[in-house]
Amino acid sequence: MKKTVLIISVFLVGILILSSCKHKPHIGLLVDNLQQERWKKDMSIFEEKVKELGGTCSVLIADSDPDKQLLQAEEMIANGVEVLVVIPANQLKAGDIVIYAHQNHVPVISYDRLIKNCNLDYYISTDNIAIGELQAGYLTKIKPAGKYGIIGGSRVDNNAYLLNIGQLNILQPLIEKGDIEVVFNEYTNSWSLHEGYEITNNYLNSEMNQGLDAIIAGNDALAAGAISALKEHNLAGSVLVAGQDADIQAIRNIVGGNQTMTVYKPIEALAYTAADAAIKISKGIAPSNMDITINNGKRLVPAILLKSQVVHRQNIDLTVVSEGFISEQDIEKNGNKE
Template sequence: MKQISFLFQIFLVFLLLSGCNQKPEIGLLMDTIARERWVKDRDAFVEKVEENKGTVIVKVADSNPDVQFQQALELINNDVDVLVIIPVDMVVAAGIVKMAKNKNIPVISYDRLIKDSDIDFYVSTDNIKVGEEQAQFLTTVSPTGNYVLIGGPTSDNNSYQLYLGWMNVLQPMIDKGDINVVGSKFVSSWEGNDGYKMVKEILDSGETVDAIIAGNDALASGAIQALKEKDLAGKVLVAGQDADIGAIRNIMLGDQTITVYKPIESLAYNAADAAMKLAKGKNPSDNMSFTVNNGHRLVPAILLDGQVVNKQNIRMTVISEGFVAEQEIFE
């Protein structure tokens, strides 16, 4: 009997030691890695979590909200310590948050705000400010003329925030009659083909276009392709965001005017740091006072600034910070 008791005590000690050595497990739900910026987000996030003695399970939904829901269900059923979500669809993602919270799993909304949900933390850029920067740059160059606005999908809250930023700058100029918006809509995806189709349709109608503001560089790239077909590339101002290598090349060629560089490494590191704190039962928002209203609650948040990149400052921004290598631009 004493021997059984002794063995049982050893077993308990083994369990305790195993629990102490167990690494926090973070689930990262991603929309896509088809564009390079998301590969950079993933790699930086994983690197930082592993540096802090955690592990990451990455799931990529390939822009399918139903797939993301099933991937979330799998991670939740496997009892990950924290869920970090780059939502495909903010409504579906709100359902994911509800499932996670039912199992007491903390949730971080990354880059895109999940509205009407009980998320614990939000890490992103100030997307309204990004939109303002895009519009401010183009209107400084061309304070009059015909503008086209290509918004992202309505399933992504960032689309609305960018549009709000654009209109904060453009509306007074529209009211004065200096700027005429000849095309404005939210397209179905963040992919280049949607930007191409929208701009092609406007140009085929015979409308003159002086400037295009696009929700991201992929949409901007599609717009540029439509401009090329009319021999207008380089003659129309084009703004995007994300600082994709293709956009940097387009800027060097003169086909794109600006992009906005997001501090992806800082975004990923802040999200990873918050995830590890939540996994250890700590509050990542200690000593923070900034919050964002997601329609359900005031969410502790970190919003970082983007930076406008144009032909004159490429070397001083994305190249000097190691975001892109100079040889990549000219290969």
């Protein structure tokens, strides 16, 4: 009898061990929207990496609605996700996601955009102050004096404010010398093309218009909108334009001479880093490479900030093309690559 009990016990332990070995960490990814080209790439690479690391991934899109995103978080947690990775629709309202997740013992990684004023677990992004400095630094080397316009990103996205800090880090000394005048500096409701168009067009049509030499836009969609307004005023190509994200249309605009530069964020590395961290956290392992902290208004959040690089007409092949981010064929579809 004792021998039979022992055999059954060993059998049950074996089943438990096998089942634990087969356990796949369940990771949830909450995405703000897919309006910008880059988010589709982030999402695809993240899902692929999670699966490669032995996990499963659930993804929901909030369509820029923070209340919807909270409901999606609740749905994912009810369905058993072990870690939430969030691209917040609103930097403040997403704090409710963190609170709810913690009530259910689910850690949260804030992806690319910082969730403010809550006990956020981790933050993985690029150095957005440095990106603003790259944008302004590149344009001021070409045009160290003149009238500059700044089109910031969304008011509900902390990155927009960080970009502006970086841009003004470079511009302020030149402003104080009297070499550069900032003729407009406006944030937007979203990161959309039409707002870039409206801000630029409103200035060019206003009595305040005393010329325009350069525009620094928060992303490539805003830059594309600004370029549309410049075209209507026969200024495209004569006004410097900086963007961010290395969208395919931005690369075509650079090739065509209507955009001066963009900033290529290491999206593949960003998504891979977040997926790797999520899998480790689900296994109770703290990511070892989070060697800095970022103040989100409530606590110092362990973080990883990756570096970005400038893309201009002369280095397109050496950057986004050579790394497989964009193909030469895609560039040539709507423009002539020289």
